[in-house]
Amino acid sequence: MEVERVKKLAREEEKAQSRIIQGIPEECLAKAIGLTSPADACRAAAVSTAFRSAADLDAVWTRFLPPDCDAVLERAVHLVDAPSKKELFMDLSNEHVVLDDGKMSFGLERSNGAKCYMLSASELVIEWMHENLYWTRRTDPDSRFSKVAELLSVCWLHIYGTINSRELTPATHYAAYLVFKLTHDASGLSSPRQTSFVKVGGGPCLQSCRPSSTSGGASSSLLVGSTHTVSLHPCNRASCTRNGAAAAEPHEHEQGGGVGGVVRYPRHRVDGWLELEMGDFHTDTDICGGDDVMMEVHEWEELKWKKGLIIEGIEIRPRN
Missing domain, CATH: 2.60.120.260 (Galactose-binding domain-like)
Known part of the structure; x- marks a missing residue:
């Protein structure tokens, strides 16, 4: 019975923390995640739905791309197109252009x-x-x-x-x-x-x-x-x-x-x-x-x- 009570308290604590996170504006989460690293952003996406939504925003992955990335890609032999900044980052880290x-x-x-x-x-x-x-x-x-x-x-x-x-x-x-x-x-x-x-x-x-x-x-x-x-x-x-x-x-x-x-x-x-x-x-x-x-x-x-x-x-x- 004691074990079940501890598990119940842990679930209630997790739900309370989740409500707090849900109350943080998405742009604030995105700004905080953008101050970390690509690896940390991927880890943050596994924390909760709110973190995942924020961690996938273009505002986050624009900070991880080089400032001159668009200028460099203009020199590409073939058109480089990605539906999001995160997808672009992942594509460039998987294979050279x-x-x-x-x-x-x-x-x-x-x-x-x-x-x-x-x-x-x-x-x-x-x-x-x-x-x-x-x-x-x-x-x-x-x-x-x-x-x-x-x-x-x-x-x-x-x-x-x-x-x-x-x-x-x-x-x-x-x-x-x-x-x-x-x-x-x-x-x-x-x-x-x-x-x-x-x-x-x-x-x-x-x-x-x-x-x-x-x-x-x-x-x-x-x-x-x-x-x-x-x-x-x-x-x-x-x-x-x-x-x-x-x-x-x-x-x-x-x-x-x-x-x-x-x-x-x-x-x-x-x-x-x-x-x-x-x-x-x-x-x-x-x-x-x-x-x-x-x-x-x-x-x-x-x-x-x-x-x-x-x-x-x-x-x-x-x-x-």
């Missing part, structure tokens, strides 16, 4: 609404790209872009891309990822002979980005940015160990053979591609800032012939 005649794509980070971009292979500077003997452009059914770049044969790798920080969300920790595949007969890409770097402001610095043997690939000559020694071939888990134990993060591990330093390896994506974290950076709090963010992968020693690399592009998204 292709912009600028296929040069790049745009999406949103679901947790906080930060802007994400991918520069297509056609928008990157790839050494020897225009020589049919070394590279070719072709279609790929898994790509969001009409063309990808496939490496036929080259002895020196150099991939370079830039994006202006004005395109990104201010005061956000971003990372750049090379998105690619390997053909079944790929070769020359497994050894850590490449360096990746991300740099904000200034210009390309090929000569200053050689990895350090004492700091995991960091270069003291970079004032803003990060540099890493990388391999474009996924790490063999059996060999990616440190003193017989698996490395803390599957995409990084200590080099063996007395070489020293940390090698960064690619990871598998759910869309079937591989991604290699090239480096990370923070955007300024000033939305009027306009520094270029430079992202590069290049060979730094022991040049070796390689083939079988298929590049979709470089993705820039918030770092988790």
Whole structure:
């Protein structure tokens, strides 16, 4: 009987709280929810009918969309249409929209609404790209872009891309990822002979980005940015160990053979591609800032012939 009495009191308390919530004007609830985050808004929608109604309002989801979202979507290859701001947010967080005649794509980070971009292979500077003997452009059914770049044969790798920080969300920790595949007969890409770097402001610095043997690939000559020694071939888990134990993060591990330093390896994506974290950076709090963010992968020693690399592009998204 005591248990039933407690349950009855709990139900009466819940009804009383519900009546209080029902008495709050919807616009007040919407304003409060809009001060949280997209994830919190979705949680609020599960609280009650009143919260759900307020959490679905355009006034809430307009606050989560980037201020220049409409201007960005005007550059879309195909018309982007959604019945509500919430639907638009969800669509952009589920799948990128292709912009600028296929040069790049745009999406949103679901947790906080930060802007994400991918520069297509056609928008990157790839050494020897225009020589049919070394590279070719072709279609790929898994790509969001009409063309990808496939490496036929080259002895020196150099991939370079830039994006202006004005395109990104201010005061956000971003990372750049090379998105690619390997053909079944790929070769020359497994050894850590490449360096990746991300740099904000200034210009390309090929000569200053050689990895350090004492700091995991960091270069003291970079004032803003990060540099890493990388391999474009996924790490063999059996060999990616440190003193017989698996490395803390599957995409990084200590080099063996007395070489020293940390090698960064690619990871598998759910869309079937591989991604290699090239480096990370923070955007300024000033939305009027306009520094270029430079992202590069290049060979730094022991040049070796390689083939079988298929590049979709470089993705820039918030770092988790």
